[in-house]
Amino acid sequence: MTSRIEALENAAAAFDAGDFETHLAGLVAIPSSSQDPARAADLGRYLQQGIGPWLDALGFHWELHPNPKPGVGPILLAERLEGEDLPIVITYGHGDTVRGMEAQWSAGRTPWELRREQHPDGARWYGRGSADNKGQHAINLFALEQVLQARGGRLGANVKLVLETGEEVGSPGLRDFVAAHAARLAADVFIASDGPRVTPTTPTLATGTRGNYHFDLVVAPRQGGVHSGHWGGLTTDPVIVLSHALACIADRNGRILVEGWRPAPLSPEIKSMLAGCPVDMGGAAATLEPGWGEPGLSPAEKLYAWNSFIVLAMLCGAPEAPANALAPRAHAHCQIRYVPQTDPETLMPALRAHLDAAGFAEVKIENPRIGMAGSASDANDPWVGWAVASMARSLGHKIQHIPATSGGMPGNVFQDHLNTTLIWIPHGHNGCQQHGPDEHLLVAAAREAVLAFAGLWWDLGTPETAEGAPPRRGR
Template sequence: MSKATGSRKSAIAAAVAEYDSGKFLSDLDRRIGFRTESQESHQAPQLHAYLNEEMVPTLKRLGFTTKVVANPAGVDAPFLLATRHEGDDLPTVVTYGHGDAVRGYDNQWDEGLEPWKIVVRGDRWYGRGIADNKGQHSVNFTALGAVIGARGGKLGYNVKVIFETGEEIDSPGLNQVCAAEKEYLKGDLFLASDGPRVSAERPTVFLGSRGELNFDLEVNLRDGGHHSGNWGGVLRNPAVTLAHAIGTLIDRDGKILVEGLLPPPIQSTVREALSDIELATDANAPAIDPTWGQPGLSSAERVLAWNAVEVLAFKAGNPDAVANAVPPTARAHCQLRFVVGTDWQNAQKHLEEHLALHGYADLVKVIVKSGVAASRLDLEDPWVDWALKSISQSTGKKPALIPNLGGTVPNAIFAQTLGLPTVWIPHSYPACSQHAPNEHFLGSVARESLALMAGLWWDLGEDAGRIVSEKQ
């Protein structure tokens, strides 16, 4: 433990003062101004500029040494690695952020809003990438700086940073960089922020994410379409065939019917953690369909502890210019979101065997694409209880604990390639319009997050050594 010149209370006050003075908003507005659209290859110079002109100076002011690493995956989306080293015998915390955002869709924002400059309307701060992820990593580094100051420049632990600029294009090269830099990134805890809270009002901790596997189903019956009047009734329709085939995978209420794509039974610790979690409580959230999905589960369990098969796109013929012809082909783009313990690596086999059992072996082609593994820290890991208590002390609220995010972040890389216990503290909320026009951050959540992150960074100086020793 380091000798502090201030106190936990003064560290939190210093972090909140960054918000109240307007400095946090000013810094964040400057960062939003970098048009870091990783989906647009011509914006690569903006990705480099965000690292070299914004994040490198920020981290150096906090006492980090930095290095920019080229992306080994053949895309121009560089990485920034940094370390703040206080002692070889001290515990080490690894944190993460990403500087890229999805496309701005500039012309689709409401009148008076624009993606590359923050516009404040009440509690909402509008800007592209502000929720995902510039606002979130800005909170974390601002709070870290407040704690460094309150502790007289000595945290009592080391900090390492992994910063990427390709998260919105599925993090190419991230696993290779982490594997190549495994010794450089060696640590005792992974602590970072992305994704939404369960609601704007409730601080949240999540410990991993569901995995993601995309697959196509195709029915190719003949070359070219044929007149629906002359041939309709004697030619098999690929759209109808594919629709019925999908109906064998998922029933009319969204229940998965493929045995091999089901998860293991929900653990009692997971069920207990989700017992007080409510989804869709924010005003702009969509209404939940109470009978959709696995029967007998709560809505939270269906999203956070179970699997889902979704049809994301379906095409046969040309819906925008319909011809009077039986189409020759039909295709559906499908997705499996899955939790830890699912046999997702054998999804091709499970799908093909299931379709063959229902008479579609020679009709439906299954094309499984690369996937992202599911991961989740054990809910009984001591870092979990530590994080919950710290947040509760800082906010006076009972934080929500969710075993894994319903969506997918590259957590498996940090958990498996780097072997780190992973704790995520999100600073956004479900109705933030992430990836859509009018993306926004909530000022009230940003202010609270600065306080709770300052508390977490402070408490690491008090508790990290003890927890690391207990785990050894």
């Protein structure tokens, strides 16, 4: 009988032989961009032709469902059921990508063809979706394939999969879909992969995600522009007012000044969890600045356990063709990245009170909305401890546990309707350029991820009496 060690060795050998690369190349070749209306047919094609035959070979029963929201890509639901008395894991991924941005890729690279290149930090696979999210859910399926082969086609557990094609446009319809199929999707634990590790070489497990909240700030004192010579110094310049309003929301170093937006002081448990946690620099695109943001917090605490305020866009007049006029309107589109403990319903009332108290009653708050809600599971849940121990046993070194990923993901949908523990195990890294040209997946990180998930799949089907058995509890 194949042992756990042999199963992981076989998975590594299959990866090294190019089997995974072949799978990933086929998936990347399907231009399934949900942000490009011309690619709408490719969303269904990705699920039916890219993923469906693979699921057939793995013993899944799968179905393609129309999205509950018109005009959004379909959703795949797959089940691999071996017995009612066995543990059930539900996993998730998204087969859609952002736009290809074909003209912006470096010479020799195209978004819809997987290309392997060697770099000083190791080999990379370039291609749209290689990191977000085709490569990540493909890693998990490839690891499952290797364990099934090692066990003669039987896992010893049940697996359910939801694969959507609308995540890059905000996952419309996913909540309605999960709610409608909640009984069928019931599971002991949610384990899926998206987003970046804390560093490329640090295996990471997150038990939640920060949410993101959007709103506009508008100052519009008049219907039209007025001559700057005749009216400058006499009437309101909206961009000056808006700039001062923004400055009262966050100080010169980005520290949030709205009291209702500041989380409670970090608990000893969170501080211990993040002690020594590294933060990926993500290449040369940005520099980690210790003095930016909340004083007294480490970079990891700011990123994974605190709220941040960002101005995504700001407009007044036409900078490319300025007129000698005071503009009639200034407009800023803003975002809050918030930890799951923050109630998003309190964000705008707190801002309104703060602006009024600071003398900015004329600043309007418009279009407030949640982009993607935050979510969190108990860091001490038995499933979390089981997953961390399994990964450490497979990889032979520390697993970095974080309370929430820095970016948004739709875990809240599964938590709200299935009441299941959330475990995210990301395989990307901050420098993967997932929403820009030259998106790539690090080959070494992907290989390590295959081993981690092969161990998880193996341990999921381990009898209760053996080491590494999964927790058992009623659903």
